[in-house]
Amino acid sequence: MLAIFVRFVYNGYNLFILKKSVAAVYARSAVEFEMDIPIISIIIPTYRCAERLQLLMDCLTAQTFGFEKLEVLFADDCSPDDTGRVIDSLSARFSNVSALHLPANSGFAGAPRNAAIHAAHAPYLMFLDADDLLPPNACQTLYDGLLKTDADLVTGYCRYVDENGGVLQEISPAYAELHPRITHLPEELSDELLMRDSFWCRLYKSNIVSENGLFFPTGVPGEDIFFLYSYLLCCRSAAYLAQHVYDYYSCNASVTHNRSSGYYIGLGDCYRKIQTLFEKAGQPALFSLVADHILEFHLCGMMDSACMTEADIATALPAWGWLFQYETAQGTLDDSPLADALAPLVSAECWDTAAHTLRLCAPLRTALERSRAETEQWKKHAFAFQKTVTDMRNSRSWRITHLFSKG
Structure with a gap:
């Protein structure tokens, strides 16, 4: 009996040592894996930004996640300045930095991002x-969120800053009321589509991109939104962390702040591709959420653009004719006064008259916006006054005074 007990203890001890050894090997293998293969690929399209690259590298080397766990892929869109030379020098300096060079300028970020995706090695992607x-x-925030939720897509929010780093907006109003959540897809895809202005502040899975052949449309603006929707249509779940993970700089030199007729023609075509994307996925009805107020927003952009004459607007409007027809069929133009006013002219293809009408609407729009702002301010005053009256009536001194006044 004693011999059996001794053998039992001996075998148990050997099993303990074996488990401990396996755990040690596993832990060491995990560390070696992380050292040999990057965990997150950071994809950065570049064009005429040589002076900005050191700031980019500083923010990446400062990541608490560990710079050595990142793969940084610069993809230059044939810059005419020193950008190409600078990213080459960074690639030579850091083993986890790659410099890709497009043979010709594509005009937008789609082609550079596609080239970087194809060259990426990490299981996760950030842009x-x-x-x-x-x-x-x-x-670190996005990666921890992914491990915790096991979601296919993890999202934070952008903070909007000026060229000097001053905070313009801590969080977009669309996100200010959102709490951390997990969205199950495709059942709750409609909820996720409302978060359409955050392509950058997300962590994507490389295998979902590769297995579904996802890509950015090339040569057109809006390619980031197309990619995001393509990805969402392939996901099982998405997590929102309600944490700040990206600083979006408002740069007056960027293409989105100097919009031309070519920009709006390309953007109209891209949204048409997005509509087709939802149709092919068997979710045509959900495009109405994507299209919500998009037409009105970009009509205002054409109106305000310093780069566009009436003739330029007339050239750009035909690219949006299909969306006028879509909004009319959906019965949603009532909430878009500019689009509603232009719809008959667009339907008759009176592009010059429509462009002239749009320009004439500029002072009216300014007055309406001022009126709305004043209305909102008065609503706030009225709410504050009502709250003061309610608090006063609920106070003990009011009840006592009111009792005596009745007597």
């Missing part, structure tokens, strides 16, 4: 524009 920056905890 960073050359005129933006990541806060130090961005990668």
Whole structure:
């Protein structure tokens, strides 16, 4: 009996040692894996941004996640300045930095991002524009969120800053009321589509991109939104962390702040591709959420653009004719006064008259916006006054005074 007990203890001890050894090997293998293969690929399209690249590298080397766990892929869109030379020098200096060079300028970020995706090795992808920056905890926050939720897509929010780094908006109003959540897809895809202005502040899975052949449309603006929707249509779940993970810099030199007729023609075509994307996925009805107020927003952009004459607007409007027809069929133009006013002219293809009418609406729109702002301010005053009256009536002194006044 004693011999059996001794053998039992001996075998148990050997099993303990074996488990401990296996755990040690596993832990060491995990560390070696992380050292040999990057965990997150950071994709950065570049064009004429040589002076900005050191700031980008500083924000990446400062990541609490560990710079050595990142793969940084610069993809230059045939810059005429020193951008190509600078990213080559960074690639030579850092083993986890790659410099890709497109043979000809494509005009937008789609082609550079596609080239970088094909060259990426990490299991996860993040996108960073050359005129933006990541806060130090961005990668760690998103990666921890992914491990915790096991979601196919993890999202934080952008903080909007000026060219000097001053905070213009801590969080977009669309996100201010959102709490951390997990969205199950495709059942709750409609909820996720409302978060359409945050392509950058997300962590994507490389295998979902590769297995579904996802890509950015090339040569057109809006390619980031097309990619985001393509990805969402392939996901099982998405998590929102309600944490700041991206600094979006408002740069007056960027293409989105100097919009031309070519920009709006390309953007109209891209949204048409997005509509087709939802149709092919068997979700045509959900495009109405994507299209919500998009037409009105971009008509205002054409009206306000310093780069566009009436003739330029007349050239751009035909690219949006299909969306006028879509909104009319959906019965949603009532909430879009500019689009509603232009719809008959667009339907008759009176492009010059429609462009002239749009320009004439500029002072009226300014007056309406001022009126709306004043109305909102008065609503706030009225709410504050009502609250003061309610608090006063609920106070003990009011009840006592009111009792005596009745007597």
